[in-house]
Amino acid sequence: MAVLFLKGIKLRVYPNREQRAQIQASFGCNRFVWNQMLNMLITRYENNPELSLPSSYTLDYLLPQLKREYPFLKSVESTSLQVTNHDLIEAYRCFFKQHRGFPKFKSRKYPKKSYQVKMVNHNIEVVDTHQIILPKLGSMSFKTGALIKGTIKRVTIRRSVTNKYYAILLVDTSIEPLEKTKHIVGLDLGVSDLVITSTGVKYPTKRFDKQLADKKHYWEKRLARRRLQAQTQIARDHHNHVLEPRELTDFKNYQKAKLMVAKYNEKIANQRNNYLHQISKQLVEQYDVIKMEDLKTKNLLRNHHLARAIANQGWRLLRTMLAYKASWYGKQLVIVNPYKTSQVCANCGYDDGKHALNIRRWTCPNCDVEHDRDVNAALNICRA
Structure with missing residues (x-):
């Protein structure tokens, strides 16, 4: 039986010049409201720290007054400003209740920007397979x-650092569970092989970062050189007391190199995400219960010899994909403590002690069974 889930669908949209200007104005207005409301919250706390934490509705009541004071706020979708208030209050509450970082003021210099729009009175509509109607923007391919x-x-309108525009739809949709296979698998995560299953299947590591390393490095060198040249020119302008000294954003050759580096980083991330999607979908289709180890990636990154290879793997992203796909399709994901999974014999349970990373195969001294290090760990994870 189909079950309702909230699902995110990412669209690459192609706004015209007027729509891009409207999106840019929405970015600015939402940033302005965030900063104004955050300043108000800080002042409110300084005046009376004993006051209870406000709700997002409290900030929404202030929006009409803010629009009268700053008429340019009327040009953007009103629900996007309400979402900004909600996000700000959530971040503000998390600081006091969960001791997370205090919300920061937003700068217009940050290239990656977004805002959200709620569905109200059918103001968002997908016309056909290539056209969508969004509030204040109209029809867009x-x-x-x-x-x-x-x-x-709701819809999130986002502009990436490579100046591409996306609309991420949050859709309440029904998903049919997959057929049960009555199979259980354990997953060991590695560097030489990305995923090793308890059945002996190994999904190889693909170093997408190395495949584009030369082209990326070509533009990274030019970016560093052009940044230094621009900073030297800016310092010279200040020394000569130029009335309007230039900023880094005014140097086109620097901006071009920065864009090219961002494009290669984006392509590497897209290739990695696509590969992880393929692996996670296969695992969810083949097994009813998936057990994987709970790796602390932050600790592993302290190994400077393997840090770049570990960061390329995307273990946490794979775990996230398996989690939501398992819930979608009626499967189960179990997280297992990886303690001693690679040194305990999966055949007899004998603890052979810690093995160096260069030892990929070992023989159990108790039962004389030869083990592949990773497959043995996956078997122990499966039986945990």
């Missing part, structure tokens, strides 16, 4: 590899 089925709850 898009591309996507997923079918859009269900009720749209």
Whole structure:
């Protein structure tokens, strides 16, 4: 039986010049409201620290007054400002209740920007397979590899650092569970092989960062040199007391090199995400219960010889994909403590002690069974 889930669908949208200007104005207005409300919260706390934490509705009541004082706020979608208030209050509450970082003021220099729009009175509509209607923007063409089925709850309009525009739809849709296979698998995560299953299947590591390393390094060198040249020119302008000294954003050759580096980083991330999606989908289709180790990646990154290879693997992203896909399709993901999984014999349970990383195969001195280090760990994870 199909179950309702909230699902995110990413669309690549292609706004025209007027729509890009409207999106840019929305970025600015949402940033302005965030900064104004955050300043108000700080002042409120300084005046009376004993006051209870406000709700997002409290900030929403201030929006009409803020629009009267700053008429340019009327040009953007009102629900996007309400979402900004909600996000600010959540961050503000987390600081006091969960001791997270205090919300920061937003700068217009940050290249990656976004805002959200709620579905109100059918103001968001997908016309056909290539056209979507968004509030304040109108009709816009898009591309996507997923079918859009269900009720749209909200849309996030985002511009990436490579100046590409996306609309991420949050859709309430029904998903049919996959057929049960009655199989259980354990997953060991590694560096030479990305995923090793308890059945002996190994998904190899693909170093997408190395495949594009030369082209990326070509532009990284030019970016560093052009940044230094621009900073030297800016310092010279200050020394000569130029009335309007230039900033880094005014140097086109520097901006071009920065864009090219960002494009290669984006391509590497897209290739890695696509590979992880393929692996996670295969595992969810083949097994009813998936057990994987709970690796502390932050600790492993302290090994400077393997830090770049570990960062390339995307273990946490794979775990996230398996978690939501398992819930979608009626499967189960179990997280297992990896303690001694690679040194305990999966055949007899004998603890042979810690093995160096260069030892990939070992023989159990108790039962004389030869083990592949990673497959043995996956078997122990499966039986945990």
